[in-house]
Amino acid sequence: MDGHSSSGPVTVLLLAALTSSALGQSPLYFEEGKPLVLTPPKHKDVITSVVWTHNTSLVVEWRNNELEFYRSFKGRTELDQSTAQLTVHNATQSDAGEYTVEINNRQQSQVYTAKVIKRVTKPKVVVRTLTCGPTSSKCNFTCQGESAGAQPLTYSWKKDSGEWEPEQQSMDLFFNDTKTKRVKQISCRMKNPISEEESDPLYNPMYNKGLLSQGELAAVICSPIIVVVLAGLGLLIDP
Ligand SMILES: *[C@@H]1O[C@H](CO)[C@@H](O)[C@H](O)[C@H]1NC(C)=O
Ligand SMILES: *[C@@H]1O[C@H](CO)[C@@H](O)[C@H](O)[C@H]1NC(C)=O
Ligand SMILES: *[C@@H]1O[C@H](CO)[C@@H](O)[C@H](O)[C@H]1NC(C)=O
Ligand SMILES: *[C@@H]1O[C@H](CO)[C@@H](O)[C@H](O)[C@H]1NC(C)=O
Numbered sequence: 001m002d003g004h005s006s007s008g009p010v011t012v013l014l015l016a017a018l019t020s021s022a023l024g025q026s027p028l029y030f031e032e033g034k035p036l037v038l039t040p041p042k043h044k045d046v047i048t049s050v051v052w053t054h055n056t057s058l059v060v061e062w063r064n065n066e067l068e069f070y071r072s073f074k075g076r077t078e079l080d081q082s083t084a085q086l087t088v089h090n091a092t093q094s095d096a097g098e099y100t101v102e103i104n105n106r107q108q109s110q111v112y113t114a115k116v117i118k119r120v121t122k123p124k125v126v127v128r129t130l131t132c133g134p135t136s137s138k139c140n141f142t143c144q145g146e147s148a149g150a151q152p153l154t155y156s157w158k159k160d161s162g163e164w165e166p167e168q169q170s171m172d173l174f175f176n177d178t179k180t181k182r183v184k185q186i187s188c189r190m191k192n193p194i195s196e197e198e199s200d201p202l203y204n205p206m207y208n209k210g211l212l213s214q215g216e217l218a219a220v221i222c223s224p225i226i227v228v229v230l231a232g233l234g235l236l237i238d239p
Helices: 003-023 178-182 215-237
Strands: 028-031 036-038 048-053 057-065 066-070 077-078 087-088 097-103 112-117 123-127 139-144 156-161 171-177 185-192 195-198
Touching: 036 066, 036 112, 036 139, 057 087, 123 185, 139 156, 139 185, 171 185
Parallel strands: 028 112
Antiparallel strands: 036 087, 048 057, 048 097, 057 066, 077 087, 097 112, 123 139, 139 171, 156 185, 185 195
16 A cells, blocks of 8 residues: 555546536526426537437437436436437426537537526514614614525615615624614515515605605705705796
């Protein structure tokens, strides 16, 4: 036993990991119950045989003009023989995993990592702080929705009719300054690679009527100008 022989497999594994990441094999997301479609890059030669494999088991074999689908793929799978595109209808969680394809008896280098996930459902803004009111210095809010089977999820928040804030991993929002007391309504959005849904707006328990909202603030600033302009016009029309 020498030290060198044991490093062999490790190096191979590292190389394999590097190669797969270098090829940019980020996962492909599909909706549960919808078709899972894998499209190999355009092939330069006429395609005469195709073999798709899922997690090392056969999906479909097309050789010598004979087409055979295997196991759970029977009856719900199509193969486009001219492009080698694979379509699996009614995708389920067990269709997730790694797909590889052999075209014209040559194993293609790309590994297709398929994920089958659920659409997000409409979320709800929930106040997590027990006592949250106009005098509270800070409150926590959560964007609550069904997350099982819908990962990876991101969340975004909107205050009144403002813009959606950047997507974040956390479902929580912390409200802790006077600016947030001018916000009347808060909405949240839940998003995953195949879908997104917005909540109904929630009345902000921290909203402080004593402070003007951004809209009202603008109105107050603008109104004297309008009065002045109107007065000016009035003077011109009615000498
Ligand atoms: C899709 O698969 C589910 C679960 O296996 C099954 O209940 C449903 O009937 C299938 N739908 C179609 C259209 O094949
Ligand atoms: C294939 O592998 C994926 C990921 O490990 C797994 O989620 C899926 O259930 C597997 N499916 C089958 C049929 O082995
Ligand atoms: C609000 O969020 C902060 C940060 O996660 C946490 O430390 C705190 O306990 C939360 N408060 C409530 C009332 O949920
Ligand atoms: C308010 O919350 C933000 C983000 O959670 C934090 O960075 C900031 O320091 C907090 N400010 C106060 C006054 O607590």
